[in-house]
Amino acid sequence: MTTRHKALLIGASDYDESGIRSLPFVRDDLARLSAALTERGFHSAEVAESKRGITLNFVKEQVSRFLREAKRDDTLWILLSGHGQHYEGTDHLIPEDASFHVHPFASSCVPIDWSKELNETAALRAVFLVDACREGIEQDSMGPAGIEGWAKRKQADALRREVAYVYACSPGQFALFVQEGEAVGDGVDAGTSPGESFSLFSRAVCDVVTDLPHAMHLAEFEAAVQQRIAELHTAYRKSRPLQLIRVRTDAEKSDFAVLPGPARDASEHPWVRAVAGHPAWERTDPELCAARDALKELCVAQAGRLVEAYERSAASLRDDPWHDSELAKRTHDRMGFLLGKMGRGAWLSPTEAALLTLLPLVAQASRVQEAARRLASASPDGAPAPDATGGGLAHLYPRLYRRLRAIERSKTGEGPAITWWLFHRWLTRQPDAYTPETFQELLGPLPGASISPGWLVEALAHERFARLLKDQRTAPFAAFSPSQLIDSDPIGPSTGDEHHVREPLVACLVKAAHALAVDPLALPEVVPEHLGISDSVDLGELHATLRASNWFPSGTGRTLNASCQHPAVEIALHDHAVSVDSLLRDINHHASAAGHVLGPLASLPPYAKADRVRVSGMTPANLSAGIRFHLAEDRVQELLMGEALYGDRGLAVRELVQNAIDACRYREARTTYLRRTGHDLPDWEGLIEFVQGVDESGRPYLECRDIPQQPLRYRRPELLHARRRGHHPHLWIRPPRTPGAPTQGHDRGPRQSVPHRGPGARAGRRDDDTAAPHGAYTAAVLCRGAPEGAARRAVPHQGGARCASAGVARGRALRGRAPPPYEVPLTGPPAAACPPRPLTCGGVKAKALSSPTASGFKRSARCPMD
Numbered sequence: 001m002t003t004r005h006k007a008l009l010i011g012a013s014d015y016d017e018s019g020i021r022s023l024p025f026v027r028d029d030l031a032r033l034s035a036a037l038t039e040r041g042f043h044s045a046e047v048a049e050s051k052r053g054i055t056l057n058f059v060k061e062q063v064s065r066f067l068r069e070a071k072r073d074d075t076l077w078i079l080l081s082g083h084g085q086h087y088e089g090t091d092h093l094i095p096e097d098a099s100f101h102v103h104p105f106a107s108s109c110v111p112i113d114w115s116k117e118l119n120e121t122a123a124l125r126a127v128f129l130v131d132a133c134r135e136g137i138e139q140d141s142m143g144p145a146g147i148e149g150w151a152k153r154k155q156a157d158a159l160r161r162e163v164a165y166v167y168a169c170s171p172g173q174f175a176l177f178v179q180e181g182e183a184v185g186d187g188v189d190a191g192t193s194p195g196e197s198f199s200l201f202s203r204a205v206c207d208v209v210t211d212l213p214h215a216m217h218l219a220e221f222e223a224a225v226q227q228r229i230a231e232l233h234t235a236y237r238k239s240r241p242l243q244l245i246r247v248r249t250d251a252e253k254s255d256f257a258v259l260p261g262p263a264r265d266a267s268e269h270p271w272v273r274a275v276a277g278h279p280a281w282e283r284t285d286p287e288l289c290a291a292r293d294a295l296k297e298l299c300v301a302q303a304g305r306l307v308e309a310y311e312r313s314a315a316s317l318r319d320d321p322w323h324d325s326e327l328a329k330r331t332h333d334r335m336g337f338l339l340g341k342m343g344r345g346a347w348l349s350p351t352e353a354a355l356l357t358l359l360p361l362v363a364q365a366s367r368v369q370e371a372a373r374r375l376a377s378a379s380p381d382g383a384p385a386p387d388a389t390g391g392g393l394a395h396l397y398p399r400l401y402r403r404l405r406a407i408e409r410s411k412t413g414e415g416p417a418i419t420w421w422l423f424h425r426w427l428t429r430q431p432d433a434y435t436p437e438t439f440q441e442l443l444g445p446l447p448g449a450s451i452s453p454g455w456l457v458e459a460l461a462h463e464r465f466a467r468l469l470k471d472q473r474t475a476p477f478a479a480f481s482p483s484q485l486i487d488s489d490p491i492g493p494s495t496g497d498e499h500h501v502r503e504p505l506v507a508c509l510v511k512a513a514h515a516l517a518v519d520p521l522a523l524p525e526v527v528p529e530h531l532g533i534s535d536s537v538d539l540g541e542l543h544a545t546l547r548a549s550n551w552f553p554s555g556t557g558r559t560l561n562a563s564c565q566h567p568a569v570e571i572a573l574h575d576h577a578v579s580v581d582s583l584l585r586d587i588n589h590h591a592s593a594a595g596h597v598l599g600p601l602a603s604l605p606p607y608a609k610a611d612r613v614r615v616s617g618m619t620p621a622n623l624s625a626g627i628r629f630h631l632a633e634d635r636v637q638e639l640l641m642g643e644a645l646y647g648d649r650g651l652a653v654r655e656l657v658q659n660a661i662d663a664c665r666y667r668e669a670r671t672t673y674l675r676r677t678g679h680d681l682p683d684w685e686g687l688i689e690f691v692q693g694v695d696e697s698g699r700p701y702l703e704c705r706d707i708p709q710q711p712l713r714y715r716r717p718e719l720l721h722a723r724r725r726g727h728h729p730h731l732w733i734r735p736p737r738t739p740g741a742p743t744q745g746h747d748r749g750p751r752q753s754v755p756h757r758g759p760g761a762r763a764g765r766r767d768d769d770t771a772a773p774h775g776a777y778t779a780a781v782l783c784r785g786a787p788e789g790a791a792r793r794a795v796p797h798q799g800g801a802r803c804a805s806a807g808v809a810r811g812r813a814l815r816g817r818a819p820p821p822y823e824v825p826l827t828g829p830p831a832a833a834c835p836p837r838p839l840t841c842g843g844v845k846a847k848a849l850s851s852p853t854a855s856g857f858k859r860s861a862r863c864p865m866d
Contacts, residue, residue, distance in 0.1 A: 324543060
């Protein structure tokens with residue numbers, strides 16, 4: 001029986017609730033997609049409409065009817081567009097009649113759960129496309145901080161039925177849209193019309209349906225839609241992070257047919273087109289055109305085989321957050337740039353051209369295939385276990401392994417992303433990943449090898465690919481490896497096609513192109529070290545940053561141009577540029593020697609920099625990595641992660657007070673200086689407060705504040721100097737509270753944690769400009785087991801102050817997750833005898849504010865203490 005494709009398109013746009021932003025573009029999105037699906041060959045593409053609006057009951061009735069009326073072997077598309085939320089394990093579409101007066105709010109929404117109807121439908125396949133979780137709804141549960149993300153659904157369908165859920169964004173993200181007033185950047189052709197308003201996801205689906213007419217399976221559909229979303233996101237310069245679509249299904253994506261059409265012509269794949277039109281062929285010695293044409297034909301055929309192997313393996317790595325599907329394309333682009341820099345008369349041999357076109361594809365396909373093969377035999381769920389590497393890299397990345405153990409115990413955080421990174425690093429070091437047999441499995445026999453001249457097989461020998469790939473992976477930033485590669489290997493000797501292949505020259509070009517393409521897995525460990533923390537790196541944003549990056553001219557060299565969303569990514573790209581610089585200088589050094597095999601590369605850029613790498617978003621340029629991360633970030637991270645903190649909490653409390661005193665003294669000195677230089681400033685008096693309480697999460701805390709009276713603007717050199725002198729990177733600080741502003745919880749404003757980098761850093765705050773109240777910061781020290789009702793007070797102590805209380809605070813030392821017990825005697829009169837009173841500490845007034853606790857102190861996520 002012929003498979004029919006049918007679609008039901010439902011969109012909520014005009015909301016009754018004033019707190020929910022209407023989405024007028026939804027109707028146009030549905031009409032555009034309906035026309036595209038009909039043109040594609042769908043039996044029907046129905047847009048559901050109702051005079052009463054898109055209500056809760058209407059949506060339920062329409063979807064149930066659509067599933068019930070399906071015929072055997074039908075493939076159904078159900079698109080739900082509008083606002084959405086996640087509540088108690090279920091995803092919901094917010095209909096137009098939803099009301100905040102209904103409690104819980106989710107009971108007025110449409111649960112995206114038609115499991116009963118799916119079990120009863122005769123359809124062969126069902127694809128739910130959920131274009132929801134919009135920006136613009138004024139409810140805490142709808143923001144990224146309030147939602148848990150779309151559920152990881154377990155399908156209970158019959159084995160013969162395939163069901164997939166395609167979500168417009170990943171957990172914690174927004175499904176973005178373009179408003180009428182938005183325009184693309186100058187000189188950018190996004191394939192849209194001025195003044196259009198549309199959803200990025202729905203428009204991307206429509207464009208894929210229209211522009212790719214061949215039959216398509218779910219894995220290819222997912223990749224194509226994501227690529228189109230990225231193009232639109234970049235073209236319209238959206239400020240929010242790139243949304244990453246999420247597909248949930250129990251079926252094999254590569255076997256899940258979603259769009260009808262003729263079989264795909266292998267020549268249409270970007271990899272195949274890139275090989276066929278690669279500039280390396282134009283750089284081939286004109287006297288060897290016959291050999292070039294023979295190798296070009298073979299390489300195009302091999303590219304088609306690599307596409308099949310890559311897509312087959314990539315489908316099983318769908319949860320790998322480090323996988324970059326565009327890396328091979330970027331490497332080809334950078335290769336074309338480097339070949340254009342070679343001097344005139346610097347010809348390539350046909351085999352060298354063939355290797356340059358195939359190696360980026362072989363590198364990507366072999367990495368994916370090897371990862372999929374090892375995971376298939378060791379991990380039933382297709383993801384590496386925390387011990388997948390057997391601890392083989394523990395001596396190289398000890399902090400990451402310690403964090404993994406901690407995350408495994410707490411069952412929270414970004415453990416899987418860190419595990420994937422370590423797994424790929426471990427895989428690179430496996431000798432059997434570079435055997436000729438591995439590449440024989442990947443490449444197979446050459447098409448037509450039985451009738452081809454023998455030298456063609458020799459030119460593209462599996463052993464040659466093994467040597468070159470091993471050299472690239474094990475020494476990516478070293479130009480010359482004479483022990484592994486052959487300087488001049490004759491191909492087709494004593495024939496009309498005789499030529500030589502210079503493997504070091506090929507290796508250097510491939511390494512340079514790969515380095516300029518910026519592989520996310522080649523970035524230093526500062527990136528995975530910033531996963532799973534309060535201000536975590538977003539790997540989706542990282543991929544978007546790398547795809548949009550390029551290298552600008554800088555004298556005779558190049559400088560990396562990239563806009564980052566996180567300071568850790570900025571640091572990683574700066575470090576990567578240093579490695580690229582080392583590689584280019586090494587190539588230039590060898591190429592300058594007379595008669596060297598790398599001589600043709602003498603005109604390549606001789607150096608690289610990262611002058612145009614900057615942090616975007618809300619982080620000001622003058623408070624980027626230059627101030628916040630320039631100190632030894634590895635040691636700082638050790639301290640921030642709670643691995644080398646004080647063993648005595650009394651000392652930590654003392655440090656809080658001393659730092660507050662230092663900040664006030666700095667403010668006083670600054671004020672004195674400004675007055676002496678003619679500035680009219682109001683009177684100022686420093687004040688330090690201790691506050692003990694319980695936060696909104698029920699976690700007790702001890703808080704030390706230095707309270708300003710007037711703001712003071714610090715200049716960047718002062719902040720930089722103060723930060724470089726900072727000696728307490730282990731403390732966490734919250735932004736200062738504006739006097740008179742409303743507070744939350746126990747007399748405290750919302751918390752945002754930033755690493756403390758010394759006195760100057762207290763004057764600034766994260767993601768803001770340098771205009772901050774002088775010396776204003778709030779730091780919390782948390783310990784465990786303090787007596788119930790114990791009061792805290794500040795007392796003079798060796799020029800500073802320390803915390804005093806009745807009894808003994810018992811807890812754990814601050815080293816790691818399994819520390820030994822300790823005791824800190826805290827002397828002082830009982831709580832009733834500790835009224836708040838001002839004290840003088842180093843010329844600054846201080847007072848203690850007592851507040852009872854229910855269960856002493858314990859660890860807080862906002863403070864790196866256990």
